Amino acid sequence: xxxxxxxxxxxxxxxxxxxxxxxxxxxxxxxxxxxxxxxxxxxxxxxxxxxxxxxxxxxxxxxxxxxxxxxxxxxxxxxxxxxxxxxxxxxxxxxxxxxxxxxxxxxxxxxxxxxxxxxxxxxxxxxxxxxxxxxxxxxxxxxxxxxxxxxxxxxxxxxxxxxxxxxxxxxxxxxxxxxxxxxxxxxxxxxxxxxxxxxxxxxxxxxxxxxxxxxxxxxxxxxxxxxxxxxxxxxxxxxxxxxxx
Amino acid sequence: xxxxxxxxxxxxxxxxxxxxxxxxxxxxxxxxxxxxxxxxxxxxxxxxxxxxxxxxxxxxxxxxxxxxxxxxxxxxxxxxxxxxxxxxxxxxxxxxxxxxxxxxxxxxxxxxxxxxxxxxxxxxxxxxxxxxxxxxxxxxxxxxxxxxxxxxxxxxxxxxxxxxxxxxxxxxxxxxxxxxxxxxxxxxxxxxxxxxxxxxxxxxxxxxxxxxxxxxxxxxxxxxxxxxxxxxxxxxxxxxxxxxx
DNA sequence: AGCTCATGTGAACGGCTTTTACATGAGCCG
DNA sequence: CGGCTCATGTAAAAGCCGTTCACATGAGCT
Numbered sequence: 001x002x003x004x005x006x007x008x009x010x011x012x013x014x015x016x017x018x019x020x021x022x023x024x025x026x027x028x029x030x031x032x033x034x035x036x037x038x039x040x041x042x043x044x045x046x047x048x049x050x051x052x053x054x055x056x057x058x059x060x061x062x063x064x065x066x067x068x069x070x071x072x073x074x075x076x077x078x079x080x081x082x083x084x085x086x087x088x089x090x091x092x093x094x095x096x097x098x099x100x101x102x103x104x105x106x107x108x109x110x111x112x113x114x115x116x117x118x119x120x121x122x123x124x125x126x127x128x129x130x131x132x133x134x135x136x137x138x139x140x141x142x143x144x145x146x147x148x149x150x151x152x153x154x155x156x157x158x159x160x161x162x163x164x165x166x167x168x169x170x171x172x173x174x175x176x177x178x179x180x181x182x183x184x185x186x187x188x189x190x191x192x193x194x195x196x197x198x199x200x201x202x203x204x205x206x207x208x209x210x211x212x213x214x215x216x217x218x219x220x221x222x223x224x225x226x227x228x229x230x231x232x233x234x235x236x237x238x239x240x241x242x243x244x245x
Numbered sequence: 246x247x248x249x250x251x252x253x254x255x256x257x258x259x260x261x262x263x264x265x266x267x268x269x270x271x272x273x274x275x276x277x278x279x280x281x282x283x284x285x286x287x288x289x290x291x292x293x294x295x296x297x298x299x300x301x302x303x304x305x306x307x308x309x310x311x312x313x314x315x316x317x318x319x320x321x322x323x324x325x326x327x328x329x330x331x332x333x334x335x336x337x338x339x340x341x342x343x344x345x346x347x348x349x350x351x352x353x354x355x356x357x358x359x360x361x362x363x364x365x366x367x368x369x370x371x372x373x374x375x376x377x378x379x380x381x382x383x384x385x386x387x388x389x390x391x392x393x394x395x396x397x398x399x400x401x402x403x404x405x406x407x408x409x410x411x412x413x414x415x416x417x418x419x420x421x422x423x424x425x426x427x428x429x430x431x432x433x434x435x436x437x438x439x440x441x442x443x444x445x446x447x448x449x450x451x452x453x454x455x456x457x458x459x460x461x462x463x464x465x466x467x468x469x470x471x472x473x474x475x476x477x478x479x480x481x482x483x484x485x486x487x488x489x490x
Numbered sequence: 491a492g493c494t495c496a497t498g499t500g501a502a503c504g505g506c507t508t509t510t511a512c513a514t515g516a517g518c519c520g
Numbered sequence: 521c522g523g524c525t526c527a528t529g530t531a532a533a534a535g536c537c538g539t540t541c542a543c544a545t546g547a548g549c550t
Contacts, residue, residue, distance in 0.1 A: 013545095013546085014497085014498065014499090014544085014545050014546065015496090015497060015498065015545075015546070015547075016497080016498075019497080019498085035366045037282045037366055038366075040536090040537070040538090041537075041538065041539095042536080042537055042538075043537095050497095050498065050499090051498065051499050051500070052499095052500095052537080052538080052539090053498075053499065053500080053501095053539080053540080053541090054497075054498055054499080056538095056539070056540080057496075057497050057498070058497090061538075061539075062537095062538070062539095118422075119364065119366070121280050121282055121283075121364070125432075159448075160435065162435050163435060163436070163441070163444065166424070166434065166435075166441055167416075167441070167444070167445045167448070169419070169423065170416055170419030170420045170423055170424070170441070170442075170445065171412075171415055171416055171419055171445075172419070173419040173422065173423055174414070174415030174416055174417070174418045174419025174420075174422075175415045175419075177363075177418065177419075177422065178414065178415055178418055179411070179415070187370075189411065190405065190407050190408060190411075191408070196408070196411055196412070196415070197415075199408065199412070200412045200415065200416075200449070202452075203404075203412070203449055203452035203453055204445070204448055204449050204452055205452070206451075206452035207447075207448035207449055207450070207451035207452030207453075208448055208452075258514095258515085259513085259514050259515065259528085259529060259530090260514075260515070260516075260527085260528060260529065261528080261529075264528080264529085285505090285506065285507095286506075286507065286508095287505075287506055287507075288506095295528095295529070295530090296529070296530050296531075297506080297507080297508090297530095298507095298508080298509085298510095298529080298530070298531080298532095299528075299529055299530075301507095301508070301509085302527075302528055302529070303528090306507080306508075307506095307507070307508095
């Protein structure tokens with residue numbers, strides 16, 4: 001009856017060799033399936049082929065495993081946002097919107113990370129490393145907002161970059177957690193979450209006085225790269241939303 | 246040692262008399278304290294002074310209790326949003342922003358409900374009654390957006406009300422779940438969550454072409470009520486954000 | 491070859507969820 | 521009033537999980 005476990009053991013020996021990593025991977029899969037709440041320490045151990053007590057050699061407790069995953073998640077998140085931002089190329093507004101799409105893409109493609117980071121209820125502030133990682137990710141948005149704010153049309157008061165960053169973050173997180181994940185994604189929407197967020201951001205930027213109908217703006221921005229005939233996903237003609245019937 | 250339980254029993258008799266309600270209240274308190282994930286069926290039973298098996302006479306399982314709470318939450322939510330909207334008085338934009346503040350206020354003041362509704366991970370779509378309640382609440386925002394959209398400045402394409410409603414919802418939910426609750430509220434922000442959301446909505450509405458500097462707009466809106474010298478929390482002079490230094 | 495210590499095991503404790511058989515007593519019926 | 525019935529409660533038990541502890545194993549160093 002227990003030949004399974006014995007065989008497992010025979011295959012890999014008494015010592016696993018890479019248990020910590022195996023546990024992280026197992027947990028990632030389980031969280032993606034059943035959410036951080038449904039994820040079980042014992043299940044991860046089973047999946048790695050070790051006893052229920054083994055994980056305690058690598059993580060103080062279940063929460064520490066979760067924190068480790070959230071930590072990695074923030075790091076990957078930061079890296080993806082940074083890549084999307086691409087230092088503002090080919091122009092600030094285009095790059096800014098690409099960051100928004102990257103946010104949603106991450107939430108969709110890495111549900112386990114996203115869950116651990118934002119929906120697991122673990123106290124980010126209680127863990128300095130975690131908090132720092134979270135802050136580094138946010139700083140990508142913040143830096144992008146900074147560049148954008150610097151381009152504010154002359155004559156109008158310049159919007160605080162920090163505020164813009166918080167606004168953008170809240171929009172992206174709102175769309176992701178309400179419409180882009182799990183079964184909530186099944187709400188019938190008139191448009192895809194990506195389109196929804198893109199329109200939202202465009203309208204917001206327009207509210208700040210940024211020209212958004214054509215990119216790059218014909219304003220004072222020095223194009224770091226010759227503008228390509230970009231953006232198959234750019235603004236549809238007639239504004240950020242489809243043409244009204 | 247067990248005089249406690251015996252005494253409890255002596256006080257209220259073998260039958261509790263109102264266990265279902267007592268369990269709901271207990272659960273509400275527990276969820277507010279420890280989150281939906283940390284909430285325990287057994288704990289609620291203990292708090293109500295009954296055995297661990299008693300709750301099963303009133304709820305199929307732990308999830309059904311959670312669903313009941315979410316259901317009530319959506320109902321109260323709807324009622325509070327409806328009150329805040331007040332049928333668009335004294336003017337549409339003012340009322341619209343009041344709905345935004347009511348959203349945040351609900352998230353802050355009823356953390357247990359909000360948690361059960363949006364953060365407990367229970368499948369809203371799987372429960373028709375729950376889904377319907379959720380939809381009714383959203384419809385308040387949707388109706389408000391409808392009224393607002395009808396006031397779109399002439400000459401510009403009229404924004405779809407559904408899209409506006411989804412945008413506003415995502416902003417409110419984003420701000421609430423990132424900045425307005427639990428320990429995440431401790432992120433040092435340059436402004437309160439309420440101010441943050443208010444500015445976000447105002448900038449967004451401006452992006453749609455709505456005049457937001459003074460309310461009621463001097464546009465075509467027929468004021469249903471003589472405009473009061475309202476809004477101690479209205480737009481500060483100089484735009485939706487504070488004056489830039 | 492032998493020692494040591496990181497890593498893994500099994501057993502055990504307490505707590506939770508859920509089921510089952512049984513107990514209680516409130517409300518109804520004659 | 522006496523007795524029946526059934527909703528509502530209880531205790532006990534099975535199965536799972538998290539966590540701890542004493543003990544086993546074997547990889548790597550000397």
